[in-house]
Each structure stands twice: as C-alpha cells, then as structure tokens.
Amino acid sequence: MTPHPRPRLSAEDWLMAGFRALADRGPSALRAEALARDLGTTKGSFYWHFKDLPDYLAKLIALWETRAFGDILASLDPDLPPRGRLEQLCFLAAGCRDPSYGGIALEPALRAWALSAPDVAEALKRMDARRIEALTDLCAGSGITDPAAPRALYALAVGIEALADDAGTEAMRLLLRGL
Template sequence: MSKPRLSQSDWIFAGFNALAELGPVALKAEVLARRIGSSKGSFYWHFTDVPSFHAAMMALWEQRAVTDVIDALAPLPDPRDRLRMLARLAQEKPTELDPNQPAESAIRAWARAAQLVRDTVDRVDSRRLEYLEALLAEAGVPPRPYARLIYATLIGLDDLPSVQGQPSNALVQLVNLILTQFPDPA
C-alpha cells in the first residue's frame, strides 16, 4: 500500500508543528522529511529550496493571521461587535477561524534570528495595528493608545497560558472595559 502524496500545505503545516515543538532548527528538508515519514525528494518537489519553504510558511501565516481574520469579521456591521469577536477569536486556541494556526510565539521567537520572518512579523504587526486603530475609531474610541494596549495584551497573553496553566479571557475583558469607557457613537 503506497502512502498518499504530500501536498505543499502538508509540508507547511508539518513545518509549523516542528517550529512550535523544536524551534527553527527543525525547518530543514531532511529533518522534516524524517519527521513526517517522507523523502527529501517530496519536499523539493514542492519547494525549490529551504528558503522558499520558509517564504511559503510566512506567506500562509500572514494570510491567516491578518487577511482571513479581517475577512471573517467583515460581515459584522457593528465595529464594537467586530472588536469583541476579534478579541474572542484571538484568544481561542485553536482559533475557530483556523484550527491549524501556528503558535505565534514560536514565529516571533524565530523572527529574532531570521530576517524574512522578522519582515513578515513587522508587516503583520503593522497591518493588525492599522486594522485595530480603524475599528476603534469607527467604534468611537480614541485609537491611540488603545490599539497598542490591546495588541500588546494579545502578544503577551500568547505566552501566559503555559505559565498559568489555563488560557484566560483577559483580552475579551480588556476590549469590553475599553468599550464601556466610551459611548457608542451610533
């Protein structure tokens, strides 16, 4: 019985899993191939080299971390509802939006040593902050400093569950607290 062929997505998700478990040293063709029981040839069928694999990982993460989230929230007409849903989605592990979402803390750690990853994280941070600022302004909340406060909380909370043992709903509570301080402009 032959094994099913691996897709490019299979390799990318294997890369995210390896990154979360072992760090960036595991993001090499031979290491990944052994890990998922395949050949390096399969890896090179989908990617010209390891840097192109890393670029594909970052492209997918950026798509799912920003564009897909914004698109999922777009149908909600009330900006306050979008802010609340954004906070809820951001705290769920795995997210409703993407059960295969990689651990962001692992990507941020990798960014300290890899320029491609750093550039992607910087772009994601910028896009997320712009979106948060626009949502807050639309909701009648001064965007600064609240966008940075919400975003810093999101980034910091990603590491707390492993320390505290349980995820918290602190981000949802923070968003609700901020929204109660400012009347709904509608």
C-alpha cells in the same frame, strides 16, 4: 501483497508540518529531513514542491501572513457593528489554538525566530503594523478614541500567546469592558 501507497503530500501539507515543527521545536526543525520524518515520507517529496529550503521558508512565512491576517479578518461577521467585529477579532486572537497550525505556541516561536532571521523579523514587523492598523480602524468605528487602545489590545493578544494559557479570553473580556 503490495504495500499501500503513501498518500501524496501537497505543498500545504509540508507548510503545515513546518508550522507545527516551528511551534514544537523551534526554527532548527525547519529542515527537509526533519520535516520528512515528521510526515513519514522522503525528502524527495519536499523538493518536488519547493526549489530549496529558502524557497520553503519564504512560502511558510507568506502563508503565515495570509492565515494570520487576511483569513482572520475575512472570518469576521460583516453584519456585526464595528464594536462587535472588534470583540470578535479580539476573542479570535485570544483563543486561537488550532493545533494543525502550530497552536498558540506558533506566534511566540515566530517572534523568537525573528531575533535571528531578518526576513522573519521584517514579516513580523509588517504583520504587527497591519494588525494594529486593523485594530485602529475597528476602535475608531466603535467610538474608542484613546489612541493607545489599539496597541494595548494588540499587546494583550501578544502577551496572551506568550503565556500560552487558557486565561486569554477572560483577560480580553476585562480589557474590552473597560474601553
């Protein structure tokens, strides 16, 4: 009897494994051998998809930037008024716990990694600016004129992720009620 062939892994499979490894074990887990072990395969599969580790890490950060901003904004209901989209965005941010993507621990792990990796720090800085700009636009469209409101909402979302508990949605609801 021949063994069952392993399913072919895609580049995205490797990247998703990287998000989970980063969230669970930190940036030291982002190595071809460790990821191959996590996926039950050889590191040859890794090098089929990525030129080297720096190439992999660059693609990991690029995918995070797409998923953590563009995909979330695209998921907002365009039929809602700006206030409704603002609330939807805040609740998405407060409740995002997709375990296949590293869960709520991913962004705190990225922030910790950014302390020692300038390219990650730069990506995080870009992401923070883009998110605050989007919140600023949604706040303005909602009639929220306090210039501190977008940063306060964003700081709450970052803090909720750092706490990694289930109280985030209620905390966001309380803050939005006061705006």
